[in-house]
Amino acid sequence: MFKSRTFGSFTVGQFAEKTRVVTAEDVETFAKVSGDYNPLHFDREYAAATPFKSRIVHGALITSFVSGLMGMELPGTGSLVVSMKLKFRKPVFLNSAVTTKVEIMKLDRRGFITLACVCSVENKIVVNGEALVSFPRDESS
């Protein structure tokens, strides 16, 4: 079920990618956890009066896609996010297909991995940045 890797199997340039449509239900579910019911995300009329013209998805929901891909795929099981910096470049609208990609940029012998993180919609970058993740060096080895 989980992809478990050893630290030694990682290489710079290795990447994982996943595309997912973000729905109104995701936005509602996310609000339950975050407590963020900002009308930009929930109120059609309010959003219509903003420059976005339409409800947009929480930036932190897109952040969770990045975190999920790292936790499940690369580096995968056992990895822990140490720090993360992201720029939210464009609004993401409901029902967009968001492609999240994480790519290994740097490997540190002490068990730290730096990954570039990019989310895009129709080939346009909506969110990007990087994450530092720790990974147990001796797992399954």
Next chain:
Amino acid sequence: MFKSRTFGSFTVGQFAEKTRVVTAEDVETFAKVSGDYNPLHFDREYAAATPFKSRIVHGALITSFVSGLMGMELPGTGSLVVSMKLKFRKPVFLNSAVTTKVEIMKLDRRGFITLACVCSVENKIVVNGEALVSFPRDESS
């Protein structure tokens, strides 16, 4: 329902704070959105064999508390996160009472607000960093 402010009403040092207990249900709800079913968060036996000894909460779930506080309280309605950088300093265990605080560090005439973000559990910092948020300058003014 929403606290709507004008840009001119913000001052450096202004802050908002909220304490919330993070439950196993929150972790399950968050996984539905993020897709992150990493066993560190879900598998009691797996977690028991790690240095943490016990299941921990997703870092990105704690990130969502920061984002929620900014969206709902300070700067509040209409604010949009432009960028965010956070360090995950300590693990957060299930049923911890997490206090999230955001404080205005800098105001930029063009409508950008820099906030310091701190999450703590029993007065120990678990997550901290900063966010750059945009806020419509002429809203309700």
